[in-house]
Amino acid sequence: MRAVNLNRLLVLEQSVLTADGAGGFARTWAPVGSLWAEVLPGVGRDAGGEEITLATIPYRISVRGAEQGSPRRPLPEQRLREGSRVFKIVAVTERDPQGHYLVCFAREEEPA
Helix, strand or coil, rough: CCCCCCEEEEEEEEEEEECCCCCCEEEEEEEEEEEEEEEEEEEEEEECCCCCCEEEEEEEEECCCCCCCCCCCCCCCCECCCCCCEEEEEEEEEECCCCEEEEEEEEEEEEE
16 A cells, blocks of 8 residues: 555535524535645546536545544545535545545536
8 A cells, every 4th residue: 555645735624504594594614624635536527417517526535544433534424625626525434454544535526
């Protein structure tokens, strides 16, 4: 297994529902913390809709390990942000048997 190069600082964000004042809710994102990460892109694909085409690119984002239940451990449905780029986390697992690193399987979607 090759060494992990944690060379990008990403912000871990959690979804928050807030009342919109009209009986509904609005989704906002609140920062949970910052994580040094290695971001490796996968193979992209187009997902077509009726009026828009989305380019979907999967990513493998490696971060330092954290125990289950720790606030430093990313979770599915959270996201990682780097400036204007946003990576939605789909799944998280240990990268090595000792749990020194985690891999976040994520995707970045942008209008094509």
